[in-house]
Amino acid sequence: GGRLTAPQATLSSLLQPAALHLRQASGALDIVPLEYSRALQGNAESQAASLKAVQDARAEVTLATPLNQLFPDQVMALDQAFTRLEGAVRQKQPEAAVKFRLDTVRAQLDVLSRRAQIDR
Numbered sequence: 001g002g003r004l005t006a007p008q009a010t011l012s013s014l015l016q017p018a019a020l021h022l023r024q025a026s027g028a029l030d031i032v033p034l035e036y037s038r039a040l041q042g043n044a045e046s047q048a049a050s051l052k053a054v055q056d057a058r059a060e061v062t063l064a065t066p067l068n069q070l071f072p073d074q075v076m077a078l079d080q081a082f083t084r085l086e087g088a089v090r091q092k093q094p095e096a097a098v099k100f101r102l103d104t105v106r107a108q109l110d111v112l113s114r115r116a117q118i119d120r
Helices: 007-029 031-040 044-063 065-070 072-090 093-117
Strands: none
Touching: 007 031, 007 044, 007 065, 007 072, 007 093, 031 044, 031 072, 031 093, 044 065, 044 072, 044 093, 065 093, 072 093
């Protein structure tokens, strides 16, 4: 809160929910490596769980709507990274390949999170 006259404050209050969605996206991604390693051992439920975690994370980013307007390029790059990660999980690519895709998504997510922390 604080001085409403400062446009900075208005922007940060606008971005706060968006930043929260990004944190929740990051939390959803934490599930992926664990479930995916089980999926590769032939566990169909873990395969579904790792895919759902990726989709949940992606949905959270979609809900961070102000970021789409403010940083369209970053959001698009992140979306493409999600597409590749989702594809890798669906195709049951080797763990290293999925980890690489996941790291790429996380890196993009971090960039966006830093952008969303306008007031820091």
